[in-house]
Amino acid sequence: MVRIAKVSKIYRAGNEQVRALDDVSLEVNAGEFAAVQGPSGCGKTTLLLMAGGLLQPDAGSVEVDGEDIYAMSLERRAQFRARKIGFVFQQFHLIPYLSVRDNVLAPTLALPISGAAERVEELLGRFNLTSRAAHTPGELSTGERQRVALARAMLHEPRMILADEPTGNLDEHNAAIVLGALAGFAEDGGTVLLVTHDRMAAGEAGRLVRLDAGKLADDGGSSHRDQQVAG
Amino acid sequence: MNVLRLSLQEIAHRKLSFGLGLLSVMIAVGVLVGAVTMLGGHDLRTEQLVAQKEAETREEMTRMEDDYRRIMKDMGYNVLILHKDQSLEELQRLNYPTHYMPEDWAQQLADQNVETLNHLLPLLQEMVSWPEMKREVLLTGVRGQIPFADSPKNRRPPIMQPVEQGEIKLGADLAQSLDVAEGDTVTMRGRNLLVREVYARRGTQDDLTAWVSLRQAQEWMNRPGQINGILALECLCNVEELGSIEYHVTRILPDAQVYEFSSLIAARGLARQRAAEAHEKAIEQEMYYRASLREERRAFAGILVPVSALGAAAWVMFLMMANVRERRAEIGVLRAIGVSARRVQSAFLLKALLMGVFGGIVGLVVGSVAGAWLSEVPPGSEGFTSLLNARLLVGALVGAPLLAALASWLPARAAARQDPALVLQEE
Ligand SMILES: Nc1ncnc2c1ncn2[C@@H]1O[C@H](COP(=O)(O)OP(=O)(O)OP(=O)(O)O)[C@@H](O)[C@H]1O
């Protein structure tokens, strides 16, 4: 689970200041799949990076699994990410010269992962990538690339997956695969924080969070679907 | 997955950039190794050249010494007693005397028992035609040595045997050009002569001389009872005392003169000394030329080596900077995944090290071969292996990766310090 408490972030570029996050608090528990929505530039990515220990807040704190991650040194935080957090990005950020299999194995560069060799085959199988294992990302379709990125985010069995517009470049079919996998991860007790513009993606989440101009506008605490069911 | 595997895959993916880096390292190492090898080869070649020149000099000196010794032996402090009207200039020009004297002058000398004289050998020598062979030949008539009157000198074995009637003895070159050997029979002026002996080569005009009996020579030259020289062999005196021989001889034979070879000997000695000096000078000049060539080469290398090393370092740094830029997203995602900054840095340094190692190896080989060629001690030739010194080998194999790693230090550090958040926001 992740507990974001009263975080603020101001970007400074020369004389200009951008208040990207303003006193935001958010808690997402284990087993919860939360989607963050909001207009472009409202601070979604900023919030996600902060939750993942990649962006130090100007104020406030972030706890992941009960640990204050910004109290850690830079290297300890990196190790923490390597153990507990998985990232999925809109642009996938696969390593272009590594095969699919090696891309999925990339987290072992950070920490040795026991059973990684078997786990990679299992994930390739699960995401229907076994026949592409020796290919490089350039040879894959967009949907396949995102599945590789997803497999990579799951190799080390993280406690939390942070996904920034993972379906932004995908068609409905592929988007459904990705969202299904994230939902499955949450069902298995993981924490998912998904940033998306996409209504369908938001629909998969168990909980919707709206962000507007750096402020938490609406934390419904329950998803669209639940509301629809309720209404 | 490990950093080495990552780096190798990245290298395989961006071969050109790696190849260009490798090339620059190779050039730098090649220039250094080439320069050192070339200078080493230069020194070796100089040594070889000087040694060769010295050997040549020594050989020539030995040959001249041999000549000298042979002359000394042939003449053995020998003197030639001639008619006093004999022009020495003509003697030297024709190689035989042209004034004649009675044969019994030799006997008169022998009868007087001059202390310093040994082995008196009357001879008649002339250039004669040999119609059967269609050539001219230096013909020498000899009769063996004149016994001294009642003297222990007679008990010494004669040093020159007379030639018997009906026989002939030939110098080595003459025999060879006539294609005759000992035991053959030759015809000379209508007379058959047995070749009794062919002398071994002496390196003097003897090699072209034919010896017959004095009687035969007198008959053919139409000089009955005449000779044109008396060789006095193995005189018991020093070269400086030849004057005393002349004194004794002319006391007995007032119309004679003594031709001594001392001036000839001195000339030979002088020639030998001159030759030695010339050789020494040649070696000196060669050394001087080689030294200035070496200095030129050293100065050139002194500029080229640091320039190419700096050039390679700058080039590697530039390539690494470009590589870091190119891999911004990759670095960002690796950092997000939790790969430590130090490991990211090590990936770039490892790549630089690989560049250095392989560039160093290729440069070492290319430089050694090129340097050896330039110094004219090509691979496979004598001494080439001595140019390959272990220190240089180790230096190149350690220095090149070190240089590449140092040049890549700042780019690699920049990569490690890159903020992953910035890259990941650029969507
Ligand atoms: N490094 C930065 N320097 C300056 N301003 C920044 C920086 N990163 C983000 N911003 C600004 O902060 C605000 C929030 O950015 P953020 O990337 O979090 O928005 P977002 O909600 O993810 O937008 P989008 O939906 O377009 O991805 C934006 O106005 C953005 O321009």
Ligand SMILES: [Mg+2]
């Ligand atoms: Mg964003």
